[in-house]
Amino acid sequence: MHITQAPNRHRFPASIISHTVWLYHRFNNSYRDVQEQMAYRGIILSHETVRFWCYKFVVYFQDVISKRERKPTDKWHLDEMNIKIKGEVFILWRAVDSEGHELEVLLQKRRNKKSAIRFLSRLLGHYPCPRVIVTDKLKSYIKPVRYMCPRTKHRTDKRLNNRIENAHQPTRRKEKILIKFKHPNSAQCTLICNFFIF
Numbered sequence: 001m002h003i004t005q006a007p008n009r010h011r012f013p014a015s016i017i018s019h020t021v022w023l024y025h026r027f028n029n030s031y032r033d034v035q036e037q038m039a040y041r042g043i044i045l046s047h048e049t050v051r052f053w054c055y056k057f058v059v060y061f062q063d064v065i066s067k068r069e070r071k072p073t074d075k076w077h078l079d080e081m082n083i084k085i086k087g088e089v090f091i092l093w094r095a096v097d098s099e100g101h102e103l104e105v106l107l108q109k110r111r112n113k114k115s116a117i118r119f120l121s122r123l124l125g126h127y128p129c130p131r132v133i134v135t136d137k138l139k140s141y142i143k144p145v146r147y148m149c150p151r152t153k154h155r156t157d158k159r160l161n162n163r164i165e166n167a168h169q170p171t172r173r174k175e176k177i178l179i180k181f182k183h184p185n186s187a188q189c190t191l192i193c194n195f196f197i198f
Contacts (some may be wrong), residue, residue: 024054072097074131093119116140
């Protein structure tokens with residue numbers, strides 16, 4: 001993962017910025033951990049610089065990596081998990097295909113039909129409807145899947161959804177390193193880049 005051209009008004013070359021962002025998202029590192037690792041290589045950065053780069057370039061990396069992404073399989077697994085941000089509970093919606101490749105993540109405040117529609121709309125904006133969608137028994141999925149993907153078979157069996165349960169593990173590890181995410185926007189950015197790189 002690398003930027004092909006040096007960003008404007010940045011004194012460090014694109015290769016260093018790319019490697020710094022990759023270190024943060026690929027491993028369970030804090031900003032200060034990345035700062036120390038780069039210092040070991042003779043590159044002096046502040047942890048705030050690391051944070052700024054991770055926030056600024058996340059969209060670029062999402063675009064670059066998504067262009068390389070292979071076509072997803074025709075079986076998707078959808079699930080949600082709770083994340084605490086400043087004491088408030090948010091819902092992280094996630095979709096992966098049958099090979100474990102992440103398709104989409106979205107942070108929302110609720111776990112209801114409206115949230116399910118928003119999540120599926122984002123997902124179907126990038127990919128055509130699959131042959132099968134597997135979810136848990138959350139009722140919020142039933143009507144949105146039926147109307148947005150009328151030819152898709154919807155399976156609601158918790159045992160079939162182990163594939164996506166494993167996909168939540170990197171998020172839990174990152175959450176522990178960061179103690180808790182500090183702000184919804186920064187959490188969404190971290191999670192977007194995390195799922196493309198991990």
